[in-house]
Amino acid sequence: MTEKALRLGTRRSKLAMAQSGQVADAVSQVTGRPVELVEITTYGDVSREHLAQIGGTGVFVAALREALARGEVDFAVHSLKDLPTTQPDELVVAAIPEREDPRDVIIARDALKLTDLPRGARIGTGSPRRMAQLNAYARTHGLDIETVPIRGNVDTRIGYVTKGDLDAVVLAAAGLNRVGRSDEVTDFLSVDTVLPAPGQGALAVETTADDADLIAALAQLDDPLTRAAVTAERSLLAALEAGCSAPVGALADLLADGQIVKEMRLRGVVGTTDGSTLVQLSTTGPVPETHEAATALGRELATEMLAQGAAGLMGERAL
Secondary structure, three states: OOOOOEEEEEOOOHHHHHHHHHHHHHHHHHHOOOEEEEEOOOHHHHOOOOHHHHOOOOOOOHHHHHHHHOOOOOEEEEEHHHOOOOOOOOEEEEEOOOOOOOOEEEEEHHHOOHHHOOOOEEEEOOOHHHHHHHHHHHHHHOOOEEEEOOOOOHHHHHHHHHOOOOOEEEEEHHHHHHOOOHHHOOEEOOOOOOOOOOOOOOEEEEEEOOOHHHHHHHHHHOOHHHHHHHHHHHHHHHHOOOOOOOOEEEEEEEEEEOOEEEEEEEEEEEEOOOOOOEEEEEEEEEOOOOHHHHHHHHHHHHHHHHHOOHHHHOOOOOO
């Protein structure tokens, strides 16, 4: 007799279905059980408002978590950057698999790179974080660009360029890789130009805290170095008291000496969306061995950023 299928809760977007499908295959391999996708519509999927207006934090997550709590699904897959930084007691992130490319990319008309865009080029993004850093980069490098707020899935956003409404759009490399569209990228934005969102490129596999067997099975998909990095990034975000729609970028990367990973460097940035003011700092320390050590790394950098005036740059503070 075959074991009952595990039910994986996922958003309905093409990207969510692609990344959930990849996790489903991996879970099937480690558990030997079939996994079925259960599609759930979230407020973030149906609302037409800009993410900055609807609060950003948790709008793609709440419905999945409610389905978990009601027992309608056994586990859920989230883009980690959509997860609020406070974790409910009844749920646990059992696995954070190895991270995809965390960088942002540009898809521009005529295969142009950022620095080749014409004067007055219109670049679409729904992210205040991307706007702040692109505008700051443009100011310091003599580029004349206009950032335009947009919403929509990958197809919709790329469509703005192919239809000629915009000169370029900014997207996450990880999402394009997962839906098989990375060949459309015209420029990879160096993390020195635009720091990604905290947790960008990583997935969170969440289940109920009382399902010890499933937690143990899912834990086999966990990548400890990815978990340490994103924990530090999200700790920075939490300590700044900023939601996921705030103009905060963060990236923890590993500094290796040959094959041996020696240290972790955490970089953070907060800025006004027009790019006129940025607070950008970094700190380097031993690779965190515990959740507490990774959290401390983020908190320390946030404290330094707040001392440099970061709080005044974030607009609405998260409640």
